[in-house]
Amino acid sequence: MYYLRNIIQEHVLKIAIITTVKHNIGDDFVREGILYLLDSIKELSSVELIHKHIPISAVHGLEKIRSYRVSKALDPLARLLGSKNRVNNADVLIQSGAPVYWCHPDGPHCADNEWFDPLIRKRFLPDRRGRKFLNIAGGSCQRYHSDGSEIDSCPACSAYIREFFDACDLTILRDKLAQTMLKKAGREASVLPCTSIFARDRLGLNALNGEYIVLNFMENGGHFTFGQNIDANLWRSQFKQIAAVAKKHGRVIIACHTPDEENLASLLVPEYERFLVPDDHVEFMKFYSRAIFGIVNRVHAGFVMASFGKPVVVIGNDSRALMIENLNLPSIFVGDVEHIGVESIINKALSRVSSYSDEIEAIRSRAKSEYTLAIGNALEV
Ligand SMILES: [Zn+2]
Structure with missing residues (x-):
């Protein structure tokens, strides 16, 4: 002492x-x-x-x-x-x-x-x-x-x-x-x-006007499956649908946190732009500060976008995905995407684009x- x-x-x-x-x-x-x-x-x-x-x-x-x-x-x-x-x-x-x-x-x-x-x-x-x-x-x-x-x-x-x-x-x-x-x-x-949610304060970064919709894809919707019965092919096709529907609302960019994710995205949805600056979290934060909204597997992509007042939906397959609920944003189990529906998932984020800034600041x-x-x-x- x-x-x-x-x-x-x-x-x-x-x-x-x-x-x-x-x-x-x-x-x-x-x-x-x-x-x-x-x-x-x-x-x-x-x-x-x-x-x-x-x-x-x-x-x-x-x-x-x-x-x-x-x-x-x-x-x-x-x-x-x-x-x-x-x-x-x-x-x-x-x-x-x-x-x-x-x-x-x-x-x-x-x-x-x-x-x-x-x-x-x-x-x-x-x-x-x-x-x-x-x-x-x-x-x-x-x-x-x-x-x-x-x-x-x-x-x-x-x-x-x-x-x-x-x-x-x-x-x-x-x-x-x-x-x-x-x-x-x-x-x-x-x-x-x-x-x-405080990383932006440490780095002195402000929220900027939304320029694009951010998507992120991980195989099976997360790092591990832990023996859960997850249909990898179904999630791949659902992600393609998410990208296609999101595109109706603006420019779409796929955020890739690793070279493997970037490679996967280039095979799965080659027609979309991709963002990756390996191991440079500050560049990712600047990128997320210009999002309109996000639909992501990477929970911390979601946290950083949310910290800038950009609403997100996290789709995941393990309990880490649920922590986004602490920011009053939705988490969805990858196996539930089908019955919730892609349009509805996108609307969960889109409908809060103008109101979420005040919510996150509180x-x-x-x-x-x-x-x-x-x-x-x-x-x-
Ligand atoms: Zn144990």
């Missing part, structure tokens, strides 16, 4: 963020939002990033390693040698965004994740010194219709979720299912909209107050 008060008074708050680096622009949006909130509370002296999929990236000089096998092999040696690293050097450590709770009967399980053991159990906790650890904007990644009961029959994930929660000075989750899973594990935390303002209050209390500033 004394340690933290002392360093806060000296205005040298060193932050380390457990995130991804040049891996997923969605993670970049979430992290920028967290930095905006922290900066509103306290001036930051330095921010260091740790690529959570490669835990050895915490060690200074080894951040270029991109192989998990190499990371895993080197990590015990780096600890034995006491190598200078971002976890032990931080005054405040932050777990930023991403799914943090997942549990599937045939795997995977969040208890087996790659980062918690080397970064938290083996580095942070044995050297705590009153330093703070915050888990901000983490969420669930279950089947779309999960009620969280997978946790009930998995003692390993249940114990891990408790251990992770107890290691943190503050946990704020980004979706209700994550909150349910935490509760089933015996702990409680609040839910606020994902911090990606949501952003309220969420900022709640985040800054909670984080300020946790950091004792």
Whole structure:
């Protein structure tokens, strides 16, 4: 406690963020939002990033390693040698965004994740010194219709979720299912909209006039299927219909978050323009600031457009897609597109083009107050 008060008074708050680096622009949006909130509370002296999929990236000089096998092999040696690293050097450590709770009967399980053991159990906790650890904007990644009961029959994930929660000075989750899973594990935390809605503030970007409709396509409607019976061919043909109907309302551009998505879009809907600037989240944000509305699989494409007052519909196949409901926007299970109908889906966004700006500003303002209050209390500033 004394340690933290002392360093806060000296205005040298060193932050380390457990995130991804040049891996997923969605993670970049979430992290920028967290930095905006922290900066509103306290001036930051330095921010260091740790690529959570490669835990050895915490060690200074080894951040270029991109192989998990190499990371895993080197990590015990780096600890034995006491190598200078971002976890032990931080005054405040932050777990930023991403799914943090997942549990599937045939795997995977969040208890087996790659980062918690080397970064938290083996580095942070044995050297705590009153330093703070915050888990901000983490969420669930279950089947779309999960009620969280997978946790009930998995003692390993249940114990891990408790251990992770107890290691943190503050946990704020980004979706209700994550909150349910935490509760089933015996702990409680609040839910606020994902911090990606504040990325635009961090980067000083304003909403611009709508020039085009943004669509985004992922195979099966998301990253994984988790054994759900999803008709990939049906979703492909439905996406083509969405593009054709959207075109009646304006210029259509397909946002592609990865080269693979761009390749897929070029095969599926070659007649439409595509947008991709690999690993450059700022360029994506500028692109999203000029949208009219969006229909997307990528939930963080949806969050960023929404943050600029552009209404979106997120179509997905896992529980992450549901977090858009925190912005009072619709989430649709990919398997329900047929019975809802393409025209109706487009109208859900189109009908709110002129009114959504006011709605999101009220949501952003309220969420900022709640985040800054909670984080300020946790950091004792
Ligand atoms: Zn599990």
